[in-house]
Amino acid sequence: MICPKCGHLMRPKKEKNAIVFECPVCGFISAGNGNLKVSRHVARRPEDNVIVIDNPEKLIALPVDEDVVCPKCGNRGAYVQVVQTRSADEPPTRIYTCTKCKYTWREYT
Ligand SMILES: [Zn+2]
Ligand SMILES: [Zn+2]
Structure with missing residues (x-):
């Protein structure tokens, strides 16, 4: 062949x-x-993995960014996590979780 x-x-x-x-x-x-x-x-990059936050108590401990609008339900306000995904010289990824519908997405800074 x-x-x-x-x-x-x-x-x-x-x-x-x-x-x-x-x-x-x-x-x-x-x-x-x-x-x-x-x-x-396409090489699977580790940051392509979906972040699942299964513990709601962990979310409540996170800071809330009131300027972030949920792309799914339009709610204003999302819990913010800052995660260093790759090497330390790259900017960290912000992971947002909607305070209303718990939709989770990320933003590269
Ligand atoms: Zn070929
Ligand atoms: Zn939402």
């Missing part, structure tokens, strides 16, 4: 319950049934 994109030899790879062929060079994936799809190899 030769990659139609870059001509490299593709490697068989088990995906779910089917075998697909994956190009180790450009990441092109050919499914065994003839359907071709391009796979984007």
Whole structure:
């Protein structure tokens, strides 16, 4: 199996319950049934993980920013957490949790 994109030899790879062929060079994936799809190899970054705050008592201890508007319900006011996600020389991420609907989102400063 030769990659139609870059001509490299593709490697068989088990995906779910089917075998697909994956190009180790450009990441092109050919499914065994003839359907071709391009796979984007997006490295999963740790900050993509959804932050779940399951303990409401922890939220109450957090400071509230009254200038923040919840993108989900439009409520003004959100609990703020400042988290250093990556290396220390990068700006920290602010995590907001709506005081009303508990929707949680983040903002990069
Ligand atoms: Zn390729
Ligand atoms: Zn809300």
